[in-house]
Amino acid sequence: xxxxxxxxxxxxxxxxxxxxxxxxxxxxxxxxxxxxxxxxxxxxxxxxxxxxxxxxxxxxxxxxxxxxxxxxxxxxxxxxxxxxxxxxxxxxxxxxxxxxxxxxxxxxxxxxxxxxxxxxxxxxxxxxxxxxxxxxxxxxxxxxxxxxxxxxxxxxxxxxxxxxxxxxxxxxxxxxxxxxxxxxxxxxxxxxxxxxxxxxxxxxxxxxxxxxxxxxxxxxxxxxxxxxxxxxxxxxxxxxxxxxxxxxxxxxxxx
Amino acid sequence: xxxxxxxxxxxxxxxxxxxxxxxxxxxxxxxxxxxxxxxxxxxxxxxxxxxxxxxxxxxxxxxxxxxxxxxxxxxxxxxxxxxxxxxxxxxxxxxxxxxxxxxxxxxxxxxxxxxxxxxxxxxxxxxxxxxxxxxxxxxxxxxxxxxxxxxxxxxxxxxxxxxxxxxxxxxxxxxxxxxxxxxxxxxxxxxxxxxxxxxxxxxxxxxxxxxxxxxxxxxxxxxxxxxxxxxxxxxxxxxxxxxxxxxxxxxxxxxxxxxxxxxxxxxxxxxxxxxxxxxxxxxxxxxxxxxxxxxxxxxx
Amino acid sequence: xxxxxxxxxxxxxxxxxxxxxxxxxxxxxxxxxxxxxxxxxxxxxxxxxxxxxxxxxxxxxxxxxxxxxxxxxxxxxxxxxxxxxxxxxxxxxxxxxxxxxxxxxxxxxxxxxxxxxxxxxxxxxxxxxxxxxxxxxxxxxxxxxxxxxxxxxxxxxxxxxxxxxxxxxxxxxxxxxxxxxxxxxxxxxxxxxxxxxxxxxxxxxxxxxxxxxxxxxxxxxxxxxxxxxxxxxxxxxxxxxxxxxxxxxxxxxxxxxxxxxxxxxxxxxxxxxxxxxxxxxxxxxxxxxxxxxxxxxxxxxxxxxxxxxxxxxxxxxxx
Numbered sequence: 001x002x003x004x005x006x007x008x009x010x011x012x013x014x015x016x017x018x019x020x021x022x023x024x025x026x027x028x029x030x031x032x033x034x035x036x037x038x039x040x041x042x043x044x045x046x047x048x049x050x051x052x053x054x055x056x057x058x059x060x061x062x063x064x065x066x067x068x069x070x071x072x073x074x075x076x077x078x079x080x081x082x083x084x085x086x087x088x089x090x091x092x093x094x095x096x097x098x099x100x101x102x103x104x105x106x107x108x109x110x111x112x113x114x115x116x117x118x119x120x121x122x123x124x125x126x127x128x129x130x131x132x133x134x135x136x137x138x139x140x141x142x143x144x145x146x147x148x149x150x151x152x153x154x155x156x157x158x159x160x161x162x163x164x165x166x167x168x169x170x171x172x173x174x175x176x177x178x179x180x181x182x183x184x185x186x187x188x189x190x191x192x193x194x195x196x197x198x199x200x201x202x203x204x205x206x207x208x209x210x211x212x213x214x215x216x217x218x219x220x221x222x223x224x225x226x227x228x229x230x231x232x233x234x235x236x237x238x239x240x241x242x243x244x245x246x247x248x249x250x251x252x253x254x255x
Numbered sequence: 256x257x258x259x260x261x262x263x264x265x266x267x268x269x270x271x272x273x274x275x276x277x278x279x280x281x282x283x284x285x286x287x288x289x290x291x292x293x294x295x296x297x298x299x300x301x302x303x304x305x306x307x308x309x310x311x312x313x314x315x316x317x318x319x320x321x322x323x324x325x326x327x328x329x330x331x332x333x334x335x336x337x338x339x340x341x342x343x344x345x346x347x348x349x350x351x352x353x354x355x356x357x358x359x360x361x362x363x364x365x366x367x368x369x370x371x372x373x374x375x376x377x378x379x380x381x382x383x384x385x386x387x388x389x390x391x392x393x394x395x396x397x398x399x400x401x402x403x404x405x406x407x408x409x410x411x412x413x414x415x416x417x418x419x420x421x422x423x424x425x426x427x428x429x430x431x432x433x434x435x436x437x438x439x440x441x442x443x444x445x446x447x448x449x450x451x452x453x454x455x456x457x458x459x460x461x462x463x464x465x466x467x468x469x470x471x472x473x474x475x476x477x478x479x480x481x482x483x484x485x486x487x488x489x490x491x492x493x494x495x496x497x498x499x500x501x502x503x504x505x506x507x508x509x510x511x512x513x514x515x516x517x518x519x520x521x522x523x524x525x526x527x528x529x530x531x532x533x534x535x536x537x538x539x540x541x542x543x544x545x546x547x548x549x550x551x552x553x554x555x
Numbered sequence: 556x557x558x559x560x561x562x563x564x565x566x567x568x569x570x571x572x573x574x575x576x577x578x579x580x581x582x583x584x585x586x587x588x589x590x591x592x593x594x595x596x597x598x599x600x601x602x603x604x605x606x607x608x609x610x611x612x613x614x615x616x617x618x619x620x621x622x623x624x625x626x627x628x629x630x631x632x633x634x635x636x637x638x639x640x641x642x643x644x645x646x647x648x649x650x651x652x653x654x655x656x657x658x659x660x661x662x663x664x665x666x667x668x669x670x671x672x673x674x675x676x677x678x679x680x681x682x683x684x685x686x687x688x689x690x691x692x693x694x695x696x697x698x699x700x701x702x703x704x705x706x707x708x709x710x711x712x713x714x715x716x717x718x719x720x721x722x723x724x725x726x727x728x729x730x731x732x733x734x735x736x737x738x739x740x741x742x743x744x745x746x747x748x749x750x751x752x753x754x755x756x757x758x759x760x761x762x763x764x765x766x767x768x769x770x771x772x773x774x775x776x777x778x779x780x781x782x783x784x785x786x787x788x789x790x791x792x793x794x795x796x797x798x799x800x801x802x803x804x805x806x807x808x809x810x811x812x813x814x815x816x817x818x819x820x821x822x823x824x825x826x827x828x829x830x831x832x833x834x835x836x837x838x839x840x841x842x843x844x845x846x847x848x849x850x851x852x853x854x855x856x857x858x859x860x861x862x863x864x865x866x867x868x869x870x871x872x873x874x
Contacts, residue, residue: 049750075752083750089743091807091860092736100740103733104752110761113732114725116558120732127733167752290671348851355611356854358674359802362613362795363846370839487682494675529686532679539676540664 001063002027002203003079003171008047008057017043018227020057025171030197030204032218034211034238036247039224041207042084045173048205049081050074061171076104078170082160082177084207090149094140094159097148098131101167134162137199138192153180158189165196172196174206178213186210190217215239223247257397262520263513268404268473270512271411275466276489277496277504277511278418279459285435285499286455288354292361293341294463295486296368297334301464302383302477303376304333309384322386323406323468330464338460339453347449372479380478383471407469414465415505418458422501431455435499488515488531495538497548506546561728565720573712585707587824589780592719593773594816598800599722599809600769605798606806606860607730608762609742610666614677615770616793617684620786621657622650622771624694627703627778639704643714646704647775654771655764662763667756681794688786699785703778715776722769727809729765738762792839799846807860814857 003025010018018040025031033041046052048059050071059066066074080101089097107123135141138158143151148159157177164172177193178186190213197204208214214221215235223231223238225247231238238244276298283291308329309315314322345364349357389403422428433441434451442448470485471477492511496503514534519527538545576585597615605611626646636642665676689697705711729735737758740748749755778784796819804815823838830838849856 051746051750070754071746071749072752072754075750080752081750083747087744087747089740089747091743092739096736096739099733100736100748100753101751103737106733108733110729110734113728113734116561116728118558121557124732163751290675345847345851352854354671355609356850358611358671359798360847360850362798363843363850366792366795366843367840367847370843374837374840491679525690526686529683532683532686535679536676536683539668539672543668543672 001025002029002061003048003205004058004060005044005048006058006060008054008059010043010047010052010055016227018047021224021227021229022057023222023229023232025203025205027170028197028201028203030193030217030219031206032214032221032235033205033207033224034209034214034221035224038226039247040227041224042175043227044224045081045175045205045207048074049079049173072104075167075169078168079173080164080167080169080171081173082157082164082175084175084179086153086156086160088148088156088160088163090147092148093145094135094148094151095128095131095144097159098134098163098166099127101163101165102127102130104167131162131166134165137196138162154185157181158192161192161196165200168200169202171203171205174204174208176207176209178208178210181210183212186213189213193217257395258520261398262516264398264400264404266513266516267509268407268512269516270509271408272466272469272508273485273489273492273511274505274508275411275414275462275469276485277493277508278415278501279462280490280493281496281498281501281504282431282455282459284493285501286431286438286452287346287357288499289346289357289361290490290498291459292358292365292486293345293368294459295482295489296365296372297337297341297460297482298463298467298486299372299477299479299482300337300368301330301334301460301467302471302481303372303381303479304464305330305386305468305471306381306383306477309386314386315384318385318388320387323472326384326386326471327410327465327468330468331461332464334460334464334467335457338456338463342453342456347452369479369483376479378479380476383475383477385475386468387472389472403472407473410465410469414462418462418501421458427451427454484528488528491531491535491538494545495534497545500545500547503545503547510546561724562721565717565724568720569713569716572716573709576712577709582707585712586780587820589707589712589715589776591817591820592715593777593780594797594800594820595719595813596722596769596773596776597797598804598812598816598819599726600766600773601797602801602804602806602809602812603726603729603738603769604759604762604766606801606808606812607735607742608738608759609745610759610763611671611674612677612763612766613674613791613794613798614661614679614681615766615797616789616791617677617681618654618658618767618770619774619777619793620681620684620688620789622647622654622774623778623784623789624688624700624774625653625771626650626775627700627784628694630704630779631700631702634704640706640710640714642704643706643711643779646779647714647718647772650775650778651768651772654774655768657771658764658767659760662760662767666759666763678791678794681789681791685786685789688789695785697785697787699783700778701783703782703784705779705782707780711779715780718772718776722772723809723813726765726769730809734758734761795846799842801856802846802849802854803856805856805858805860808856808858808862810861810863811856811858 001024005021005023008018008021035041047054050069054067061077061079108120112120132141132144135144140158178189193204194217196202218235221235221238222229223244230243230247231241279294280291283289305326309326314326341364345360346357349360389401392400392402392405422431430446430451433446434448438448488511492507493504495510496507515527515530518530576588601615626649629649630646634642661680665673688694694700737753740753741755741758745755800815800819801812803818804811826838
């Protein structure tokens with residue numbers, strides 16, 4: 001089992017944001033995390049990626065407990081995420097954004113940097129090649145040197161995914177990757193997610209509100225409401241689940 | 256024992272003054288998340304305003320409560336106006352900019368006032384007018400309590416009570432607390448954030464003005480650079496108590512005053528100024544949110 | 556070959572400047588030139604930690620002081636070569652290394668925190684160093700140290716500008732590398748940076764330590780050129796000086812640091828006639844007013860985050 005979340009809870013002040021959440025993700029799985037606004041989905045991501053520490057429960061990655069690890073340590077183990085409110089490095093170019101994720105396996109030392117050896121230049125060239133190759137998958141290689149902050153929203157979202165990929169993750173967490181996209185863009189994204197999952201042997205956990213995407217590509221869906229998991233299963237099961245319907249649409253008044 | 260009590264009295268006095276000035280720092284940090292470096296110079300200008308005002312109105316010829324309160328009034332009014340000008344012309348234009356820019360601007364304003372002060376007032380120290388005459392109030396063995404000590408402590412305490420009432424029990428005070436918590440939410444609730452920030456600067460600067468007159472009573476030497484050291488210590492006091500936290504500023508100020516007095520009294524006066532920084536570093540190492548502060552959780 | 560090109564450029568530049576200095580400038584102008592070299596090192600090193608890495612430091616004078624006093628003490632007590640010129644680089648290196656160690660001690664605990672904290676701690680550090688130096692008899696207290704070995708001849712000038720050039724070269728290489736991108740990422744968005752696997756605390760400390768090294772070396776050169784030291788040269792105002800140089804040139808631009816350093820060194824001297832005429836020292840008033848105007852109207856400084864290569868490319872594109 002790649003990721004195991006066992007009975008995890010967290011609260012802010014008096015508000016129980018996540019309560020006894022348990023979810024497992026195996027290698028190569030594509031799982032969707034859905035729920036109404038405020039359900040705690042992004043908080044779940046923050047817990048898994050190490051930005052928040054769980055109050056109770058355990059999070060295990062590849063069998064090892066990662067509760068106490070810092071966010072960068074978790075990233076180095078192979079869990080990389082994107083953000084709900086895009087967090088690209090605005091004043092850096094697209095290439096530079098992507099290359100940041102490559103730093104954790106940096107092929108040269110500080111000394112080599114100061115000496116500007118041939119090895120340094122070779123490795124820098126490799127980084128750029130890799131960035132271009134990843135961008136090609138998303139058809140964005142023309143933007144390689146554009147400043148990231150001035151790009152359109154939809155493209156920024158895609159570049160965030162590329163940046164995450166550049167870190168060689170085993171599990172990628174996508175936070176609302178289709179936000180703000182129209183139908184054709186969403187369809188393109190669905191194909192891209194399937195493709196990178198196969199090509200890079202990834203497990204994918206994604207938060208989404210776009211049901212077409214969720215039902216379209218997710219193998220399994222987890223539903224959160226008010227911090228609690230109310231359902232888990234195949235897309236068809238979730239669609240028919242009365243608790244899920246109630247969470248999203250409410251219950252008919254019987255007065 | 257008696258020596259200790261004397262030190263405690265002195266320490267509380269000093270601490271009360273630090274607290275007044277620290278409150279100014281902490282209030283501005285609360286609403287703007289800005290370390291108002293210029294606060295110490297507002298304090299300095301208050302002292303000089305009283306100085307020139309006293310000369311103008313002949314206050315030192317009639318020392319007494321009337322003169323004392325007039326001096327206070329002059330200082331408060333001047334400081335408030337200066338505080339408003341600084342907010343309006345130096346800080347407000349940078350409202351949306353990165354915090355760093357405003358911080359650098361604050362440093363610029365602080366230095367500008369120091370050096371302009373040297374040019375306008377002259378760099379050599381002047382003597383604060385004697386608006387009140389000191390006299391021993393009571394003596395108990397080795398302990399001596401002077402009128403000035405009682406005045407300083409009572410004025411400071413009275414002001415702090417007034418401030419507390421203002422913040423906790425008035426609508427404007429509530430608005431200030433709201434803006435400290437969340438600028439944007441406050442706007443959505445119909446609060447005119449600009450007005451509230453102006454009020455905060457006026458209140459904070461007034462406190463500095465009152466502080467400068469109180470200090471002028473006991474330590475009558477004034478010069479354009481007088482704000483730097485006391486400002487720094489008051490700032491440390493604010494951080495000690497938890498920057499942005501009003502009761503924290505008071506606690507921090509008193510602690511600062513007491514510990515400084517103890518260091519001077521029982522250790523050595525050479526390192527008295529280093530104490531402030533030492534305390535600062537200790538606080539930031541072990542409890543960065545301050546004694547009464549809380550670590551804010553950042554939303555991702 | 557790229558390895559050596561930079562160094563050749565540095566040596567050539569230093570030789571050119573030294574020649575001009577030796578044959579075309581009087582002692583007064585030479586002194587200004589020496590200060591330019593020192594200020595370039597200070598502004599560029601501060602830019603690394605504040606402009607590129609986004610960690611605002613107000614204590615640069617403190618590290619300069621550490622480097623200055625350490626190298627001065629060593630040079631006063633230990634003169635291994637007959638010709639003192641050969642020892643100068645080692646004194647500067649020693650000063651830099653001690654300042655770097657100080658940077659580590661100051662940076663490690665304070666860079667764990669996010670936000671304004673480094674500004675406050677570094678300010679405190681600078682002041683503590685000054686107060687300690689003021690009260691320490693072994694470094695002369697308020698009187699300071701005298702008779703520090705140094706020189707003002709051709710080779711001394713070369714030495715200083717070699718250091719200045721080396722600072723720019725090494726920092727340039729650092730900034731245009733994966734480490735440089737890591738620094739920038741911390742500045743841009745510390746949380747995102749950490750989620751991309753960057754050990755942000757470690758990276759910030761790296762920047763801080765490297766920055767402190769060059770500040771310390773600059774301090775050592777300062778000691779060598781003034782031959783005397785006292786704590787009054789390292790007050791908070793000095794740290795602000797360096798901030799002004801960095802901001803004026805452009806935070807995030809090494810070329811800007813050179814421009815800022817040159818301007819801030821020359822301007823007060825250029826304004827000296829004004830001071831003599833009016834009898835009043837308006838320089839600091841103008842200084843601080845400039846800082847305020849800069850931040851309100853052009854916070855990116857003269858060059859923003861552009862380097863001279865940007866201007867080069869613009870010219871190439873137009874032709």
